[in-house]
Amino acid sequence: xxxxxxxxxxxxxxxxxxxxxxxxxxxxxxxxxxxxxxxxxxxxxxxxxxxxxxxxxxxxxxxxxxxxxxxxxxxxxxxxxxxxxxxxxxxxxxxxxxxxxxxxxxxxxxxxxxxxxxxxxxxxxxxxxxxxxxxxxxxxxxxxxxxxxxxxxxxxxxxxxxxxxxxxxxxxxxxxxxxxxxxxxxxxxxxxxxxxxxxxxxxxxxxxxxxxxxxxxxxxxxxxxxxxxxxxxxxxxxxxxxxxxxxxxxxxxxxxxxxxxxxxxxxxxxxxxxxxxxxxxxxxxxxxxxxxxxxxxxxxxxxxxxxxxxxxxxxxxxxxxxxxxxxxxxxxxxxxxxxxxxxxxxxxxxxxxxxxxxxxx
Amino acid sequence: xxxxxxxxxxxxxxxxxxxxxxxxxxxxxxxxxxxxxxxxxxxxxxxxxxxxxxxxxxxxxxxxxxxxxxxxxxxxxxxxxxxxxxxxxxxxxxxxxxxxxxxxxxxxxxxxxxxxxxxxxxxxxxxxxxxxxxxxxxxxxxxxxxxxxxxxxxxxxxxxxxxxxxxxxxxxxxxxxxxxxxxxxxxxxxxxxxxxxxxxxxxxxxxxxxxxxxxxxxxxxxxxxxxxxxxxxxxxxxxxxxxxxxxxxxxxxxxxxxxxxxxxxxxxxxxxxxxxxxxxxxx
Numbered sequence: 001x002x003x004x005x006x007x008x009x010x011x012x013x014x015x016x017x018x019x020x021x022x023x024x025x026x027x028x029x030x031x032x033x034x035x036x037x038x039x040x041x042x043x044x045x046x047x048x049x050x051x052x053x054x055x056x057x058x059x060x061x062x063x064x065x066x067x068x069x070x071x072x073x074x075x076x077x078x079x080x081x082x083x084x085x086x087x088x089x090x091x092x093x094x095x096x097x098x099x100x101x102x103x104x105x106x107x108x109x110x111x112x113x114x115x116x117x118x119x120x121x122x123x124x125x126x127x128x129x130x131x132x133x134x135x136x137x138x139x140x141x142x143x144x145x146x147x148x149x150x151x152x153x154x155x156x157x158x159x160x161x162x163x164x165x166x167x168x169x170x171x172x173x174x175x176x177x178x179x180x181x182x183x184x185x186x187x188x189x190x191x192x193x194x195x196x197x198x199x200x201x202x203x204x205x206x207x208x209x210x211x212x213x214x215x216x217x218x219x220x221x222x223x224x225x226x227x228x229x230x231x232x233x234x235x236x237x238x239x240x241x242x243x244x245x246x247x248x249x250x251x252x253x254x255x256x257x258x259x260x261x262x263x264x265x266x267x268x269x270x271x272x273x274x275x276x277x278x279x280x281x282x283x284x285x286x287x288x289x290x291x292x293x294x295x296x297x298x299x300x301x302x303x304x305x306x307x308x309x310x311x312x313x314x315x316x317x318x319x320x321x322x323x324x325x326x327x328x329x330x331x332x333x334x335x336x337x338x339x340x341x342x343x344x345x346x347x348x349x350x351x352x353x354x355x356x357x358x359x360x361x
Numbered sequence: 362x363x364x365x366x367x368x369x370x371x372x373x374x375x376x377x378x379x380x381x382x383x384x385x386x387x388x389x390x391x392x393x394x395x396x397x398x399x400x401x402x403x404x405x406x407x408x409x410x411x412x413x414x415x416x417x418x419x420x421x422x423x424x425x426x427x428x429x430x431x432x433x434x435x436x437x438x439x440x441x442x443x444x445x446x447x448x449x450x451x452x453x454x455x456x457x458x459x460x461x462x463x464x465x466x467x468x469x470x471x472x473x474x475x476x477x478x479x480x481x482x483x484x485x486x487x488x489x490x491x492x493x494x495x496x497x498x499x500x501x502x503x504x505x506x507x508x509x510x511x512x513x514x515x516x517x518x519x520x521x522x523x524x525x526x527x528x529x530x531x532x533x534x535x536x537x538x539x540x541x542x543x544x545x546x547x548x549x550x551x552x553x554x555x556x557x558x559x560x561x562x563x564x565x566x567x568x569x570x571x572x573x574x575x576x577x578x579x580x581x582x583x584x585x586x587x588x589x590x591x592x593x594x595x596x597x598x599x600x601x602x603x604x605x606x607x608x609x610x611x612x613x614x615x616x617x618x619x620x621x622x623x624x625x626x627x628x629x630x631x632x633x634x635x636x637x638x639x640x641x642x643x644x
Binding site for chain 2: 050052071072073074077078079081083085087088089098099102103146147150
């Protein structure tokens with residue numbers, strides 16, 4: 001039995017279904033992420049798990065027990081809010097002690113556990129400071145400590161890293177993973193940042209318009225997106241309109257707009273004549289000088305129309321002879337060379353026949 | 362250099378131009394009269410009101426400086442009693458106002474945003490009709506209830522008049538509270554009472570102090586309400602001061618009473634500011 005079971009949950013606001021017939025299981029000890037663009041229903045779902053909103057239909061079970069009718073203050077579920085929601089009139093230690101005091105724990109236990117938790121988030125020296133005296137990252141840690149101190153069955157995190165700058169966010173990501181492993185509490189994490197979701201989660205549910213589009217491990221979501229939306233939302237990807245010419249047992253022959261014939265891996269849903277999209281990640285596309293002899297079957301010539309030098313990699317946009325725009329990544333691994341191609345250079349893009357995927361409409 | 366120096370000089374000039382007039386106004390109409398009153402409190406009363414001359418005029422008339430007024434004040438328990446009574450009425454009024462105003466302010470602060478202005482307007486609407494008319498109206502209400510000319514009637518009148526001064530600062534404070542703090546408290550296990558007592562109330566302390574000062578201080582100086590609704594025993598400091606100036610025409614004595622009242626109010630304000638800094642200053 002899963003720790004958290006969400007069974008056909010629907011929540012409507014007027015005519016709009018913010019969450020529509022969602023079912024998912026979260027296992028004990030898991031780092032589970034609800035990922036989607038704003039308005040996809042992820043926060044509504046989180047608020048229903050916390051108890052601030054009630055589903056219009058469906059059931060939410062924790063440890064097999066239906067949570068309907070249990071108010072938020074009685075659920076063994078705590079939330080880390082996006083704005084942290086630290087109590088401004090309490091010190092760091094008082095903030096962290098709050099859930100323990102509400103639970104009526106004895107004084108010695110409270111001070112012991114507040115001390116332990118402060119150490120856990122490396123804030124031992126900040127116990128008697130007030131929230132307004134802390135930096136963003138420190139506030140974040142206090143909010144985490146406050147959510148974890150009473151050992152909830154489930155910790156909900158509502159875009160907790162959204163307010164931090166990029167460098168700090170990366171640090172906190174590593175710390176979150178470490179923290180979750182140490183305390184063993186199940187995390188349900190909500191974010192619209194796909195890179196964050198990929199880096200942190202054991203499993204991800206991609207949501208759109210209140211529905212689950214795909215639910216899987218990060219590498220499978222990234223490597224095998226189920227449809228155009230997931231492919232486009234997770235990472236960057238080349239998406240080109242395509243029609244199936246032939247669906248053979250081992251591979252597909254596609255007619256791709258702007259390219260012509262492309263060999264792609266077999267897809268169960270594909271049948272001759274079906275329309276859809278061909279998707280391939282930029283890092284799977286090889287860019288080479290046009291003078292080099294073709295080595296792969298999927299080989300197309302074109303010109304560099306623009307490029308972005310990012311540091312570790314350079315992103316090239318290549319316009320093929322047929323008019324397709326293909327994005328290709330070239331790692332800058334060779335020392336002393338900032339770039340290989342200039343805008344306007346004649347080049348070729350190519351990829352293996354087992355790379356990329358055909359996605360149905 | 363000149364550009365930067367120019368801007369600083371210009372901003373300094375602007376600051377002086379803006380803060381100058383109010384500063385001058387306070388100097389001329391507040392500090393100076395205050396000093397005049399301090400000086401007056403050490404003089405003798407004139408024969409027909411006003412002040413006696415500083416140098417001896419007609420024989421038998423008192424002239425010069427004296428600490429007689431302060432001697433009278435500290436020499437008779439009656440004044441301390443009236444001060445204590447006044448502070449008691451002021452404190453009771455502030456407390457009753459607080460208890461009555463808090464639910465009102467909370468209700469306004471938690472009502473839909475577009476309705477708040479209208480509700481605030483309702484709170485200040487009584488100011489639209491004349492103060493004395495409203496107090497006389499209370500005579501008509503309290504008379505048949507057999508409460509007229511009593512301490513109770515005075516407190517009722519005081520509370521009625523000063524309630525908006527408690528509601529408004531409280532509302533201004535409560536309206537600024539981030540509602541997510543209550544969500545957080547509930548999420549972390551706090552029931553409705555705990556959410557109020559541990560979050561809303563401590564965060565509203567600055568509003569409570571501001572409202573209490575705005576009620577407490579005017580009540581101390583109020584003379585119309587005790588005069589109309591109270592009996593002869595319900596005189597407060599305000600009545601005493603008014604009577605000194607307009608009744609017995611003893612300006613120096615009235616000045617001395619005003620100064621003692623100002624000092625007492627400053628002491629209370631200082632204490633309340635100290636409490637606010639210690640308690641809820643971090644909201």
